[in-house]
Amino acid sequence: xxxxxxxxxxxxxxxxxxxxxxxxxxxxxxxxxxxxxxxxxxxxxxxxxxxxxxxxxxxxxxxxxxxxxxxxxxxxxxxxxxxxxxxxxxxxxxxxxxxxxxxxxxxxxxxxxxxxxxxxxxxxxxxxxxxxxxxxxxxxxxxxxxxxxxxxxxxxxxxxxxxxxxxxxxxxxxxxxxxxxxxxxxxxxxxxxxxxxxxxxxxxxxxxxxxxxxxxxxxxxxxxxxxxxxxxxxxxxxxxxxxxxxxxxxxxxxxxxxxxxxxxxxxxxxxxxxxxxxxxx
Amino acid sequence: xxxxxxxxxxxxxxxxxxxxxxxxxxxxxxxxxxxxxxxxxxxxxxxxxxxxxxxxxxxxxxxxxxxxxxxxxxxxxxxxxxxxxxxxxxxxxxxxxxxxxxxxxxxxxxxxxxxxxxxxxxxxxxxxxxxxxxxxxxxxxxxxxxxxxxxxxxxxxxxxxxxxxxxxxxxxxxxxxxxxxxxxxxxxxxxxxxxxxxxxxxxxxxxxxxxxxxxxxxxxxxxxxxxxxxxxxxxxxxxxxxxxxxxxxxxxxxxxxxxxxxxxxxxxxxxxxxxxxxxxxxxxxxxxxxxxxxxxxxxxxxxxxxxxxxxxxxxxxxxxxx
Amino acid sequence: xxxxxxxxxxxxxxxxxxxxxxxxxxxxxxxxxxxxxxxxxxxxxxxxxxxxxxxxxxxxxxxxxxxxxxxxxxxxxxxxxxxxxxxxxxxxxxxxxxxxxxxxxxxxxxxxxxxxxxxxxxxxxxxxxxxxxxxxxxxxxxxxxxxxxxxxxxxxxxxxxxxxxxxxxxxxxxxxxxxxxxxxxxxxxxxxxxxxxxxxxxxxxxxxxxxxxxxxxxxxxxxxxxxxxxxxxxxxxxxxxxxxxxxxxxxxxxxxxxxxxxxxxxxxxxxxxxxxxxxxxxxxxxxxxxxxxxxxxxxxxxxxxxxxxxxxxxxxxxxxxxxxxxxxxxxxxxxxxxxx
Numbered sequence: 007x008x009x010x011x012x013x014x015x016x017x018x019x020x021x022x023x024x025x026x027x028x029x030x031x032x033x034x035x036x037x038x039x040x041x042x043x044x045x046x047x048x049x050x051x052x053x054x055x056x057x058x059x060x061x062x063x064x065x066x067x068x069x070x071x072x073x074x075x076x077x078x079x080x081x082x083x084x085x086x087x088x089x090x091x092x093x094x095x096x097x098x099x100x101x102x103x104x105x106x107x108x109x110x111x112x113x114x115x116x117x118x119x120x121x122x123x124x125x126x127x128x129x130x131x132x133x134x135x136x137x138x139x140x141x142x143x144x145x146x147x148x149x150x151x152x153x154x155x156x157x158x159x160x161x162x163x164x165x166x167x168x169x170x171x172x173x174x175x176x177x178x179x180x181x182x183x184x185x186x187x188x189x190x191x192x193x194x195x196x197x198x199x200x201x202x203x204x205x206x207x208x209x210x211x212x213x214x215x216x217x218x219x220x221x222x223x224x225x226x227x228x229x230x231x232x233x234x235x236x237x238x239x240x241x242x243x244x245x246x247x248x249x250x251x252x253x254x255x256x257x258x259x260x261x262x263x264x265x266x267x268x269x270x271x272x273x274x275x276x277x278x279x280x281x282x283x284x285x286x287x
Numbered sequence: 288x289x290x291x292x293x294x295x296x297x298x299x300x301x302x303x304x305x306x307x308x309x310x311x312x313x314x315x316x317x318x319x320x321x322x323x324x325x326x327x328x329x330x331x332x333x334x335x336x337x338x339x340x341x342x343x344x345x346x347x348x349x350x351x352x353x354x355x356x357x358x359x360x361x362x363x364x365x366x367x368x369x370x371x372x373x374x375x376x377x378x379x380x381x382x383x384x385x386x387x388x389x390x391x392x393x394x395x396x397x398x399x400x401x402x403x404x405x406x407x408x409x410x411x412x413x414x415x416x417x418x419x420x421x422x423x424x425x426x427x428x429x430x431x432x433x434x435x436x437x438x439x440x441x442x443x444x445x446x447x448x449x450x451x452x453x454x455x456x457x458x459x460x461x462x463x464x465x466x467x468x469x470x471x472x473x474x475x476x477x478x479x480x481x482x483x484x485x486x487x488x489x490x491x492x493x494x495x496x497x498x499x500x501x502x503x504x505x506x507x508x509x510x511x512x513x514x515x516x517x518x519x520x521x522x523x524x525x526x527x528x529x530x531x532x533x534x535x536x537x538x539x540x541x542x543x544x545x546x547x548x549x550x551x552x553x554x555x556x557x558x559x560x561x562x563x564x565x566x567x568x569x570x571x572x573x574x575x576x577x578x579x580x581x582x583x584x585x586x587x588x589x590x591x592x593x594x595x596x597x598x599x600x601x602x603x604x605x606x607x608x609x
Numbered sequence: 610x611x612x613x614x615x616x617x618x619x620x621x622x623x624x625x626x627x628x629x630x631x632x633x634x635x636x637x638x639x640x641x642x643x644x645x646x647x648x649x650x651x652x653x654x655x656x657x658x659x660x661x662x663x664x665x666x667x668x669x670x671x672x673x674x675x676x677x678x679x680x681x682x683x684x685x686x687x688x689x690x691x692x693x694x695x696x697x698x699x700x701x702x703x704x705x706x707x708x709x710x711x712x713x714x715x716x717x718x719x720x721x722x723x724x725x726x727x728x729x730x731x732x733x734x735x736x737x738x739x740x741x742x743x744x745x746x747x748x749x750x751x752x753x754x755x756x757x758x759x760x761x762x763x764x765x766x767x768x769x770x771x772x773x774x775x776x777x778x779x780x781x782x783x784x785x786x787x788x789x790x791x792x793x794x795x796x797x798x799x800x801x802x803x804x805x806x807x808x809x810x811x812x813x814x815x816x817x818x819x820x821x822x823x824x825x826x827x828x829x830x831x832x833x834x835x836x837x838x839x840x841x842x843x844x845x846x847x848x849x850x851x852x853x854x855x856x857x858x859x860x861x862x863x864x865x866x867x868x869x870x871x872x873x874x875x876x877x878x879x880x881x882x883x884x885x886x887x888x889x890x891x892x893x894x895x896x897x898x899x900x901x902x903x904x905x906x907x908x909x910x911x912x913x914x915x916x917x918x919x920x921x922x923x924x925x926x927x928x929x930x931x932x933x934x935x936x937x938x939x940x941x942x943x944x945x946x947x948x949x
Contacts, residue, residue: 017746122623123630126933128925130888131906132634135918138910215755219892222757223907238758242896245761246769253765256758263753271749345853377855390851394869394944404855439945455855 018272024265032082039075055248065250068240069230073251076232077258083233084262087144088214091151092206099156100202103163104194108171108186118164121157129154133216137225144217144233147226151216155209162205166198208270211263218259234259291358292463292495293319293342298355300337300346300519307567311337311350313519313574316593319463319512322493324486326506326527328542329516332563335499338516339465342497343382344372359463378408381456385468387448391440397451398436401458408459423454428484446477453481457488463495470505482509503546507531512599515539518564518574521593525600535602537579573605581606616941624934628927632684635922636677684923690916694909699920702905707924708795709779710901713893714886716798716821721828721882725751726875729836733844734863744833751830756889760823760896767819774819777898784812820897824889828882835881839874843867873944880936884929 036042040063056066064073106117124132136150170176171194179189218235220226227233229240234255241252300312312334319325327335340346342357344364357364359380364372376382384390392400401420405411411419417436424432427450440448449469456464466485470478486509489496498510506513506527513531514524515538523536534540541559561578564570570577576586585605593603602608683689689699725748732744768776775781779797780790790801790809798817801810843849844867852862894903902921909917 017742119623119626119630122627123634126627126926126930127631127634127922128884128888128929130891131922131925134906134910135922211753215753218755219757222755222892223895235755235757238755238761242761245765249765252758252761256755256762259755259758260750260753263755264750267749267753268746271745343854345850373856373858375856376853377857382854384847384851384854386847389847392848392852392866392870393946394873395866403857403861407855407857407861441946452851 015272015275017268018276021265021268021272024261025269028081028085028262028265031078032085035078035082039072039078041072041075055244055251057248058250064254065248067237067248067251068244073237073254076237077234077255079232080234080237080255081258081262083144083227083231084214084217084259087148087217088210088266090148091155091213091217092209094148094152095155095209096159096202096206098152099159100163100198101195102156103160103165104167104190104198106160107164107167107169108190108194110168110171114164114168117160121160124154124157125161127154130219133220134223134225137220142225142228144221144227144231147217147220150225151213151220155213158209159202159205162201163198166201167194170194170197204270204274207273208267211266211270214266215259215263289320289322290360291318292321292323292360293497294356294358295338295342296356296358298338298341298357299353300334300341301351301353302347303349303351304567309566310569311519311566312341313569315355315516315519315521317514317521317524319495319497321462322489322495323512324489324496324498324510326510326513327497327499327516328501328503328506328513330501330563333516334519335516336467339382339467339497339499342465343376343380344369345376345382374408377404377456377461378459379461380463380465381459381461382465382467383449383452383456383469386472387452388440388445388472390452391448393440396437396439397443397448398438401436401451401455404455405458419458420454423458424451426457426488427451427454428480429454445473446481449473449477449481450484453485457492457494460492461494463497465497465499467499468501469498471500471502478505485509503531503542515542518566518569520574520603521601522575522603523601524593525597529600535596535600535607536575536604537581537606538575573603612945613941617938620934620937620941624930627930631926631930632681632923633677635919635926636680689920689923692909692917693914694912694917699916702917703902703920703924705795706900706902706905709797709899710887710890710894710903711928712796712798713817713820713824713899713901714883714890715796716817717824717886717890718828718879718883720821720825721832721886722879724825725829725832726836729833730840730871732833732837733840736841741837744837748830748833748837751826751828751833753830754826756823756827757892757896759826760820760893763819763823764896775816777896779813779816779900780809781812781816784809820893820899823896824886824893827889828886831882831885832878835878836871836875839878840867840871843870846870869943873940876936876940880933883932887925887929 031038054066054068054070056062056070058065062072062074064077067073067076102117102121106114106121132154133147133150136153137147140146140149167190176189176193179193184192217226218233218238221233221235222239224236224239227236229236237255238252238259241248241250241255245252295315295317298312298315299310302309302311315334315338317325317327327338329335337346337350341352342359342364344352344367346352352365355365359375364375367375391397395403398417398420401423402413402416405416405419405423406413409416409419420436421432424435429435429447429450435443435447435451440451443451449472453469469485470481473481482505485496488494498505500506510527512525513527514521515530515536516522517538523530523534523539530539531543534543538559541557544557545559547556559578560580564574564577570587572585572587572589573579573582573591576582579586583605589605591603591605591608593601594608596602596607687700689703691697692699692702695702728744728747732741735741764776767774788806788809790797790806790813791804793800793803797813798810801807801813849862849867852866853859857866890899890901891903891907893899894901895907898904902925906918906921908914909921
C-alpha cells in the first residue's frame with residue numbers, strides 16, 4: 007500500500023528513479039566512465055583545463071583528467087559516505103534513545119542532557135575539530151559527522167520509546183517476567199524502527215552535503231580523490247576561468263541531495279497516517 | 288400548539304473520497320418543535336453528526352449537500368448566504384461537540400474565548416461582554432466564574448471544559464442547541480450533572496435541543512421525541528416513551544433489545560447481526576434489509592418511506608407500513 | 610503566572626548545565642589533540658628547555674582536572690587565553706570578529722524568514738494546489754543546495770560575469786579608508802545608518818547580499834517546510850471548527866485564533882534555522898572572504914591554534930544556547946502548555 011501511495015506522488019517516483027540511477031552510476035562507475043583511468047589520477051597534463059566538449063563532457067581539470075569521469079567516480083564515494091554516516095549515527099543514537107526513553111528517570115536525564123550538549127554545539131565546528139584531531143581523511147570526516155549527528159536519532163528514538171513504555175503490551179511483558187533488557191531489545195527497539203528509517207532516508211541527502219562540506223574545507227577526502235566537495239574546492243581557484251571544474255560536481259551534489267530529500271519527503275507523507283487520508287475524513 | 292422550530296426535509300449529503308462517492312445522508316426528514324428535546328440516535332457512522340453539521344452548514348470540505356430543505360422558522364437555511372449563516376451560528380443556533388479538550392483553543396483563556404463570541408454576536412463594550420461571560424459561566428454552574436475565566440482550557444477538568452462549551456453556546460440565548468455526544472468524553476457522574484443542568488436551562492429558557500447520542504439511556508432520561516437513524520436515513524421517529532415501549536422498526540427493536548437490563552436472566556445479549564452497509568454502494572431497497580430478520584421480497588426492491596403510523600409516530604419499513 | 614516563573618528558572622538551570630557540559634567537551638578536545646601545544650606556542654625553532662618552560666607557563670604539566678579548573682576560572686574571569694597565531698587575547702579577537710558573523714547570520718535569517726514563512730502559510734492554506742507543490746519543491750531545493758557551491762556560483766554569475774555585486778569582503782577598501790564606519794556595534798549596516806554614513810551603508814549592503822542569499826537557502830527551505838506543516842496541523846485543529854460553529858468571522862479565525870498557535874512552532878523553526886545559519890556562515894565566510902568568526906577559526910585550525918578553537922566553540926555554543934533559551938521563554942509566555 008505504501009508503494010501505491012508513493013506512486014501517486016509523481017515527485018517521489020521521479021526522485022526514486024534518480025536515486026536508482028545514481029546507485030547504478032556508483033556501482034558501474036568503472037564501466038560507465040569514458041576515461042576510467044581518471045580514478046587513478048593519471049595526469050595528462052597536456053589536456054589540462056579544457057572546456058566542456060564532445061570528448062570531455064564536463065571538461066578537464068588541473069591534471070588533465072576528464073571531469074565527467076571524475077564526477078561519476080565521485081558518485082560512488084559520496085553515496086558510500088552518506089550511507090556510512092547515517093548508519094553510524096543510527097547505530098549510536100537509536101539504542102541510546104531507546105534506553106533513555108524506556109528507562110526514564112536519572113538514566114534518561116543523563117542521556118538527554120548529554121544529547122542536549124552535543125546539539126547545542128555548533129555541529130560544523132565540532133565536526134571540524136574532530137576531523138582535525140583525527141587527521142583529515144574521508145573516513146575520519148565520516149566519523150566526525152556521525153559524532154555530531156547521533157543526538158538527533160537519540161531524541162527521535164527516545165520520544166517514541168517513552169510513549170511505547172506506557173502501552174499495555176509492555177506491562178504484559180513485565181508481568182510475564184521479561185527483563186527490562188529483553189523488553190527493550192525485543193519489543194521497544196523494533197517498534198521504534200519506522201520513524202528511524204524514515205528519518206535516516208531523509209538524512210542521507212544532508213549527510214552527503216555535510217561530507218562534501220568537510221571535504222571542501224580540506225578535512226575530508228584528500229587530493230587527488232575524485233570527491234565532489236574536494237573538486238569544488240580545487241575548482242574554486244580557477245572558478246573564473248575554468249568554471250566547469252567547480253560547477254558540475256556541485257550540480258551532482260545538489261541533484262543527489264535533492265533526490266534523497268524528495269524521496270524522504272514523499273516517504274514521510276506516505277507513512278504519516280493522518281496525512282495519508284487526503285480526501286474524505 | 289407549539290410552533291415548529293426546525294424542519295429538515297429530504298436532506299441528502301454526498302462525500303467525495305478516494306474510493307468513490309459516499310452517500311452519507313439519503314433523505315433525512317424530521318422536525319423539532321420549540322422548547323422540545325429531540326434525541327437523534329444511531330450507531331457510529333449512521334450520519335447523525337453530518338445531519339447536525341448540515342443544519343449549521345459546516346459540512347467538511349469534501350462534502351456536498353445535494354438536496355433538501357432545512358427550514359428554521361420557515362426560512363430555508365440552505366438558501367442563506369455564508370454571512371447570514373455565520374450570524375446564526377452561536378447566535379440563534381449553537382452547536383457543541385463531543386470532546387471539549389480539543390474543541391477549545393489552547394492559547395487563549397476560556398474567558399477570552401467566551402468574550403470573543405459574545406462580542407461578535409451582541410455588539411457590546413468590553414466590560415459588558417465580560418459581565419455577560421460571568422453570567423454565562425454562572426448559568427452552567429461553574430464555581431468561581433471570575434477565577435475560571437482566567438484559566439486556560441488545559442487547566443480545567445473535562446467536566447468544566449464541557450460546561451464552558453455550553454456556556455459559550457448559550458451565551459447569546461439561542462433558540463436551539465445542537466449537542467453532539469456532549470457527555471461521551473466525561474465520566475458518568477459528571478454526565479448526570481451536566482444533563483440535569485441542561486434540562487433546567489431548557490425549561491427556563493424554552494430552549495430546543497437536538498441531542499445526538501448513541502446512548503439510549505440518556506435518551507430515555509431527557510428526550511421528548513426520539514429519531515432513530517440508520518445508514519443515513521431516519522427509520523423511526525416519535526414520542527420517546529412510545530418508541531421505547533413499542534418500537535416499530537426492526538432496527539430499533541434490535542437496539543433496544545441489546546441494552547442489558549438487570550431484570551432479565553439471559554446470559555447473552557442479543558445482537559443485530561451484520562454491520563453497517565457500504566455507503567458508496569448502497570444496498571438496493573431498504574438499507575437495513577441485509578441484516579433484518581423479517582425481510583421480505585419488497586424490502587430488497589423498494590426503499591421504504593417514512594410514513595405516519597399513528598399520531599406523531601413514523602416508521603420507514605415495509606412491514607410496518609404494509 | 611507562577612508556573613511561568615518556575616519554567617524560567619528551570620530553563621536557566623538547564624542552560625547552565627549544558628554550558629558546563631560544552632566547556633567539558635571543548636576543554637577535552639583541546640587537550641586530546643596530537644600536536645604539542647607548548648611547542649606550538651614557542652614556535653618552530655624552539656629548544657627543548659624553552660618548550661619545557663612554555664609547558665609550565667601554560668600550565669600543561671598539571672594533571673588534567675586541575676587544568677580544567679584553571680581553565681574554567683580563567684574563562685569566567687574573561688581571560689580566554691591568547692591566540693598562538695595573532696598573539697592577541699582570544700576574547701578580544703572573538704569580540705572583534707563576532708559582529709561580522711552575526712550580521713551575516715541575521716541578514717541571512719531575515720531573508721530566509723521573509724521568503725519562507727509567508728510561503729509556508731500560503732502553501733498550507735492552499736494545500737495540494739500548484740502553489741503548494743511548487744513551494745515544497747522550493748523548500749527541498751533550499752535544503753539540498755550545498756552552501757559553498759551556491760556561494761561560488763553566485764560569485765561567478767553576479768560578481769564576475771554580470772559585475773553587479775562585489776566578489777568578496779565586507780566593504781570596499783577605498784570606502785574603508787575614506788569614509789570608515791564608526792564602530793558602535795560592529796554591525797556595519799546598523800552603524801553606518803545610525804551615523805548617517807549612507808555611502809558606506811549602501812556599500813556594506815552590496816557586499817552582504819550575495820553571501821546572505823547563499824546562507825539563507827538552507828534556512829529558507831527549512832522555514833518553508835516547517836511552517837507549512839505546522840500550519841497544516843493547526844488549520845486542521847478542531848478548535849477552529851468550534852470557533853466557526855460559534856459564528857466567529859473567518860478573518861478572526863485565521864489571523865487571531867490560528868496564528869497565535871502558529872507563533873510557537875514558527876519560533877522553534879527560527880531557532881533551529883538560526884543555529885544552522887551560524888554554522889553555515891562558516892562555509893560562506895570562506896568563500897566570500899568574510900572577516901568573521903568562520904574565517905578566524907578556519908585560520909586557527911590550519912595553525913593548530915587551540916585557544917582560538919576552544920574559544921570559538923564556546924562562544925558559538927553560547928550564542929546558540931542563549932538564543933534557544935530566549936525563544937523557549939517567549940514560547941512559554943505565549944503558549945501556556947509549554948510551561949508544563
